[in-house]
Amino acid sequence: MTLAPPSLLYLWPKRTLYFGAVYEPRELSQAAATLLVSLGEPIRFVAKGMSAPVASNSILLQAGVRVWADSGNAMIANCYLDALGIDYHNLSALMTHQKGGAAWQLKEEAQYIEAFSSIYDQQQGSEDTWQVLDQLLMNNDLSAAYPVDARVEEVLELIRRTVDDNLSVEELADAVCLSVPRLVEVFKKQTGIPIRRYRLWHRLYVTALRMGCGENLTEAALAAGFTDSAHCSHTFRAMLGMPPSQIFSPTNKMRIVTPQTHRDAPSMACDVA
Numbered sequence: 377m378t379l380a381p382p383s384l385l386y387l388w389p390k391r392t393l394y395f396g397a398v399y400e401p402r403e404l405s406q407a408a409a410t411l412l413v414s415l416g417e418p419i420r421f422v423a424k425g426m427s428a429p430v431a432s433n434s435i436l437l438q439a440g441v442r443v444w445a446d447s448g449n450a451m452i453a454n455c456y457l458d459a460l461g462i463d464y465h466n467l468s469a470l471m472t473h474q475k476g477g478a479a480w481q482l483k484e485e486a487q488y489i490e491a492f493s494s495i496y497d498q499q500q501g502s503e504d505t506w507q508v509l510d511q512l513l514m515n516n517d518l519s520a521a522y523p524v525d526a527r528v529e530e531v532l533e534l535i536r537r538t539v540d541d542n543l544s545v546e547e548l549a550d551a552v553c554l555s556v557p558r559l560v561e562v563f564k565k566q567t568g569i570p571i572r573r574y575r576l577w578h579r580l581y582v583t584a585l586r587m588g589c590g591e592n593l594t595e596a597a598l599a600a601g602f603t604d605s606a607h608c609s610h611t612f613r614a615m616l617g618m619p620p621s622q623i624f625s626p627t628n629k630m631r632i633v634t635p636q637t638h639r640d641a642p643s644m645a646c647d648v649a
Contacts, residue, residue: 382629392456395496402617403444407577409457409464410437416450425476432480439568441477453492465522466515502635527552528566588632
């Protein structure tokens, strides 16, 4: 039996980057726009609107899209992009093919494979990795032309700051002087997903952050705002295609790297043994 290579997870409030090998096909329901880059053989995948699977080393998925993917034994760089949609907007211009909520084959695919391979091989720190990602994902001209609703940006920040309080949609709407229906509308337009789904996604982020630094699943899930560990496990499986027990299992040899306070702050590395 071939041992899986160690997994590597970088956590930032804006983006998440995971390196790991997946040895069986997965059906995923994306809660964030996602860039998948295989560092080995191409990924076979099919999304809504596609009549047959396609193989590519680079895939860009919209938030909210459901996709079936088979990466074989290849190491995959899985980058969950910023919630406001700026990264997705920039990357869309670099894809060769597009169908429905999926696009594939970056025009400079080799550059991305080389950059992600270097991050994994060198086990780079948080700040260095963030800088590499910014170089790959950001385009100042495209970013400047992409509209960002400041009210949605404020709601995202409120959700992140008040994970323990679990503010209602009514409270979030009041905070930005919108009616509930109008907030629901502009939030979905900007992020591609409903408020509730983003809140669950952020709770997964908080859970991973706490588990990587020593808390057990129950402690981390409750601190992230889940009602219990079962609710957390169900959300992990629905959004990531596998339960947290598999992601954080000792055999996965996960290493988690996080900034201590700010995305550019000195990083903290936690090994899940």
